Amino acid sequence: MDTRELLTDAFHRIPELTRSLTDGAGSELLHYRPDRDANPIAWLLWHAARVQDDHVAALAGREQVWTAQGWMERFDLPFDPQDIGYGQSSEEVGQVRVEDPSLVVGYQDAVTAMVDEYLATVDDQELGRVVDDAWDPPVTAGVRLVSVIGDVMQHLGQAGYVRGLYERRG
Numbered sequence: 001m002d003t004r005e006l007l008t009d010a011f012h013r014i015p016e017l018t019r020s021l022t023d024g025a026g027s028e029l030l031h032y033r034p035d036r037d038a039n040p041i042a043w044l045l046w047h048a049a050r051v052q053d054d055h056v057a058a059l060a061g062r063e064q065v066w067t068a069q070g071w072m073e074r075f076d077l078p079f080d081p082q083d084i085g086y087g088q089s090s091e092e093v094g095q096v097r098v099e100d101p102s103l104v105v106g107y108q109d110a111v112t113a114m115v116d117e118y119l120a121t122v123d124d125q126e127l128g129r130v131v132d133d134a135w136d137p138p139v140t141a142g143v144r145l146v147s148v149i150g151d152v153m154q155h156l157g158q159a160g161y162v163r164g165l166y167e168r169r170g
Contacts, residue, residue, distance in 0.1 A: 003142075004122050010149045011115050014052070017156045018045055018108045021163060022101035030098050032166045037090040042098040044159040046075070047085035048152045049108045052115060054084045055148045059131060059141050060118040065110045074103060 001009075021041060022030070030042040039047075050066065057064040066072050067081050077083075078095055085093075098104050127142035139147075 003124070003127065004119055007122065007145055007149075008116065008119050011052075011112060011119070014048070014152055014156065015105070015108050015112050017160075018048075018105055021045065021156065021159050022105055025101050025163075027099050029163065029166050030101065031094075032162060033094075034162060034165050038162065039093055039158065040096075041159045041162050042104065043085065043093045043096040044155045044162070045104045045108070046096050046098065048155040048159075049104065049111050050084035051086075051151055051155075052148055053111045054082075055144060056111075056115050056118055059144060060114070060121075062114075062118075065107070065114050069110055071107045071110065075107070 022045070025041070031040045033040050053064045053066050062068075072081055075096075075098075079092070085096075122141075127140060127145075129141045130138040131141050131144055132139035
């Protein structure tokens with residue numbers, strides 16, 4: 001297995017997990033918050049897809065799927081088009097409403113297709129390209145991809161935990 005295949009495998013686990021987290025989910029489950037400041041599944045999945053879209057589109061030098069394919073209009077959220085959820089207040093988190101899980105699954109699928117297009121171009125030179133020299137050591141495209149995978153998997157794990165809490169409540 002080469003690096004491109006490894007990255008593709010990791011990124012393809014994300015839509016599979018997104019589907020399993022939304023399987024049979026209704027509005028109550030998608031928006032359940034274990035406490036008033038907890039992130040609900042709808043927000044966690046939206047944010048995970050937005051992070052991938054934002055970061056990989058920047059690596060690829062292309063417009064985000066969010067704006068290029070009309071997902072921003074479909075979600076109809078009261079946020080800036082470039083907002084990915086980072087640093088949002090509890091009130092803003094609560095504004096992410098997804099009544100139909102196919103919306104977040106569809107967006108994730110579109111993001112995965114864009115990631116696939118970028119990964120098809122990736123070679124050792126691209127992985128070593130410095131994309132942020134504000135860090136020591138500077139961040140390369142390869143490090144950014146691993147960072148995105150780690151961040152997204154962490155949020156999907158949080159969504160799984162929230163789903164478990166919802167399903168176990170009395």
